[in-house]
Amino acid sequence: MVTIYVDGRPVQVPERTSAAEIRRVTHSDQSRPIAKASGGKNVIVHGEIDVSEGDRFTVGRPFTKGMQKFRVLSSKKQRKADRSVRLIFSQPLFELMRKAFEASESLSREGYAVARCGSRSDRKNRDYFVRGLHIPAKEDLFEQSSITVTPRAEFIEAVLAEAALKGDLVVEVHTHVGSREPNFSWIDIENGLENGRFLRSCGLRFAMAVVGEAGFSFCDYDGDHDSLVMPESARISVLGRNGMKDAVMHRSASSCEITSAACPGSIRVAVVGLDGIGLEICSMLARQGVRNFLLLDDGVTGMETGKRRAKAAQKMLRKISADIDAFNVSDVARSARSYLKDCDVIFYCGSDEALKAAVADVSLKYLIPCIEARTAIKAENGGPYGLVRVLLPGITGCSSCSGEAATDRDTGASSVPVNEAVASIAVQELMDMLSGADRAFDLVEYDPEAQSVERRRRDRDRACPMCGEGGVLGAGDERRARR
Template identity: 35%
Template sequence: MREDGRKFRVMAAKKQVRTDRTLHVVFPEESFRNMTASFDDDEKRGREGYAVAICGQKAGADKRSVTYMARSIDIPGKGDLISQSSVSVTPSGDFMESVLAAAARRQGIVLEIHTHPGSADPVFSSVDIDHGLDNGRFLRSCHTRFCMMVIGAEGFSVMEYNGESDSLQLPRAAAISLMGRQGLRQILPAAETLCDGPSPEAVDRQVRIWGARCQRRIEATIAGIVGLGGTGAALLQMLALIGVKKFVLCDPDDIEPSNLSRLPYACATDAGKKKTRAAAGYLRKTARDVEVETVNDRVQDAKEALRACDVLFGCVDNDGARLSMNEVALKYFIPYIDTGTEIFVENGKVRDMGGQVRIVVPSVTGCLECAGAIDRTEAAASLVSGEEHAVREAAGYVRGTADTPAPAVITLNTIIASMAAQEFVDMIACRDRENAPNYLLYDATRPQIERFLFERSPDCPMCGRDGILGAGDPKRHGRPGVKKIRSPG
């Protein structure tokens, strides 16, 4: 019970239903910090804080888990609230109409967030529940899903409105994570503290560098690798050796004899096998407890598998695949590390040789579109059907074909893969990456590495204000209308 006696906390009611679902809410770190700063200001004045997030969603494969990704957070300014006290807050109709219009335009889920002054680990009051039911019913009539959250410094409660049962559903477990330059990091409930105790001998030397906590995070990471030739092969080996246990591998190609000098996971007897099959076999020999999912298809047809990953590595040689990976990363808030190499030979001499690593952290850095890393014409050409691609290849429009293979060598591939793997480790280890470069350009002819920082453009069609950032799974029903919504108590 609150000390003022005017709000009663309840753990259950006839319109609350406990479920076996787990719920995960991901906020862009900067937006979350702005929201909590506003809440802290309200706390000092003894008032309830209030905000509304528009979210996309990612449903788990088992249908018992869901992730909400906050695409935007609207914090009411001066004049946007009709009333605000220690026990209630009421946004203006104009404010809510604007928010709901944005939700309609983006086909998003409405997540209403408020605080209870003086409570670090709040639960919903009876007033919250009544208003939540009203809001859920109204938004259901607009074909929009509704969730509500009450949050404090040490904990939070969250519920989803279920229109079929006309009830607010309490998940079995819930968590809040932030997407920042260090990748995805859980903040509530506080992640389990891991001691830097004894480590298995196989990883002892590296744990001495980055600690047991980082090692546990590495082992829990689901790494998606698209492209298993060149840098992808070297990267696969490195990730396995540092302890990654869960992989999604995507590559439609078979191993050719000319590939073997660049594939650490393959031997001569693997020629003719699918690259994914040979790579999975190598991983299972490296670690008995490894989990591998393979996709023998192009990346644009592997999005369902890739959306479950914690980090994506692009090791591809065409901009169509890069465009698809950029899309998956942005829609589902997945850090994406893109790699590439290129060698130009003239008259038997190397004219230019090098590669690059680009790091895309959704909501934090620019994407490949912002960086100018995608040639839309080339991307469109590489995304055509197999039959049309063959026609274009015969006409000489496709570089690096079976008749004119692009030069490649394992030494360059390994250098670029090492740079990508180190970026991953630095991210997992939560090292200070606030202003770290996210574009590394390696020139092998000098040799030297140049570092650049590419930032988000608000007008980017992919990660800008009207882009696909956090959009998640496609919505399955019509767009909502815009009407007035009631506030929480």
């Protein structure tokens, strides 16, 4: 037996013990997570652990949430920030959460889930990308009723340990039974503050949301001011086969101006590769109403020696419409990632493998739809064909797990009619996403010789090293190194 200290109290436990045993000997609730002091910070413990003489542990507050509203809170515990927040789910994860919440509400019980998220932020906007969703089973809940829900410590510890390993932000999501546009109760706020403090001591960031059918409330914990920060506006968006759509708006959204994503004029489109197909895509998008472009290409035009393709494409777009905002980037190798992450959709029309990998990485990390459009040579007869692939992070296979046959190869040259046909197919894919059209397929092959179009579907491979469970899907730009 060895002596350890739990919140300053000495207790004796075996050298091989567990978090549950520590809770038992200290008479702590089985809903309270435990962290071990290590190197000046706390580390979440989970399952069986080895302890040594003098080890120190901290017991956290239960992650209880509820809808009691009979107590007044100090305004110092909450503050508003002039920024917009968006919580982004892939459609499978959102549907999983929605069905679980509906099942709980049908039994007049509060729903509960924990999301692990990557993030992207600037001074005015913050996006959270849901990488993993954890919904407790019945045996994972310490308490669940019409007014409160509390997960067991073992469930929370497992989620927090994984979040700490991957550097993810923790977003707790719950419901209030019968509330269509819920707001946080005093129990939510009190426990949210305690949970935020505990997780900050463990090097984790914390936020929480309470969701209803017609609206939701959101806040994140600010450790510098020890308060919960409420955004000016917030929304939950879902990425599915028909593109990115807003599913639930902030409960005060009636006073917020949130631009609809289903309008070509409201999105920012990146076109990578502006020789042939890429240039055709720019022209077609401009005539379809797209007004904000990011143009990336480090090549020069064949017609005017020394003139950059990106600059030439920018000039062409401004001739189509004077109100087009087109930003060109020629130093693609160094700047592509930093510019692409702020776009709403990416068209990739190049043949450079390093650049293709960079585009795929950005698309996966920031859940940005990517449409690949190019020509290739058939292996069997050497004839050209067009290929359009729609990559939807978390939905379809990525470029690593949905590639075409290795016997086919890219070709940088193609006829103008083939380029126009491939470009028109690619642009139509975007228009279908914006209009909400049902899209069952994500891979289109155009055979100019047979004048035929073949459509196929490529689902995501969960074992893929890029978009699978252990990949970079939804990692965002604030992922920290493993500790």
